Amino acid sequence: MNALELVDLNVWFGEGSDRVDAVKSVSFSVKQGDSFGLVGESGSGKSTVLRAITGLVPNCSGSILVDQKELGTGRSKRFYKTVQMVFQDPYASLHPRHTVDRVLSETLQLHGFKEIDTKIPKLLDDVGLGASFRFRYPHQLSGGQRQRVAIARALAPEPEILLLDEPTSALDVSVQAEILNLLCELRAEHHLTYLMVSHDLSVVGHMCDNVAVMQHGELVEMMTVDKMRNQQADHPYSKHLLESSARYRS
């Protein structure tokens, strides 16, 4: 069963001569429980795809299906209970004057949960932060800890699909390993479906089962991770991407 399906998605910004086509007829589907990676360089439209799914772009056409139901122009509360997003920069995505407790309880309240008081320590525990972190402010946390809070916030509504927009590119490699491990564990534990955007092929290779390569707003190639590992790309651009990251990481 497909948890998420995009059919002929187009996203553009501006009108008339200023029009920029950021995403051009992109179609792919992600099976329930799978982890799907989108790679490409900046400006290739990979993050815009995620923003289109969450309804954060002004103009788009084509259809987006979540749990085989087509989404309209607006996004319901139900949608946000099913689909949550983790953003790139944990320094920018947490409110600087809200404590961890407030960040999490706000989300829980919005989604109509009861017994918030007992749920918060559980959430913090899930992402490997003790209950002692509950009343801290973002500036009292390291980058990795902040990203854990952002993940806890995304997990709060008990979603089925997580959209991950470069979740570790602002972090040190050693902290990146911790967060990637955490994301892997959470996926197994909560039966989540991931759609992950990254420019780092080795991160996508570690996390995902299938990969799509984007260039200039178009999806140029889809392949399995095993194919990517063995450097078996068909499209010249994906070949180039694979070569440039393999050459200097051996």
Added chain:
Amino acid sequence: MSNLVDVENLWVRFPTRTGVFDAVRGISFSLGKERLGIVGESGSGKSMTGRALLRLIRKPGIVEADRMEIMGQDIISMPEKQMRQLRGRDISMIMQDPKYSLNPVMRVGAQIVEALSIHEKVDSKLARQKALEMLEAVVIRDPERVFSAYPHELSGGMGQRVMIAMMLIANPKILIADEPTSALDVSVQIQVLEIMDKLVRDRGMGLIFISHDLRLVSNFCDRILIMYGGRIVEICEAGKLEEARHPYTRGLLNSMPQLNIKHDRLETLDRDPAWRDQESVSGIL
């Protein structure tokens, strides 16, 4: 005297409300005509070491060292005026993000020319010609256009190449590159590093490459200092990384996912508090 840089017992301290914070704690190293990497996590003191070499640490920060010499010139006691002469002529630095290090309201060409004319008496025609040559050297296809462009009209990779051109135009002997490509895409990253590497080799310069990416650094350096908690915990030959012994170095190496190998779990670092108290390893040649 054949070393480009000699540092003995360097300390960088910042007084805070809760006491003095030691960012760099008594490290010693030297740079010959080589490419030296400094690797560590954020907060390990690697950037502060680079900045201390250019004396760019502002008050209230305190820099102390038994000896700190750049090409035999003592820079601890050097007056600021002389220090300004030294920067750019003998030693230059490329910072992380070209968006923040280029002047946004000045054309790129004028900024490169400025870097040259501070150190050399050149007429504007020759300066322009040299700047264009330099832009060509960093593989910019249309130097004329870039010369008269503003920084916001350039991509990140181009901006960083412009920075390299600007830093190398006065022919310094030492280049410090502080995470020069972490703001860039992977495919562009390698290209920019290769350009930098070629120029550094061709001109016989010394390079200090600061980064948190151990494997990346090992491709562009001869010798690597690994820093943790303001100290050097290990020194490796770049070609012999696999022989690194310190658990921190091993942890940095193994925590990185690799494209060609499948891991079920990535190794994570167990930071041992004892590492902080170990003696700093000397990197003096």
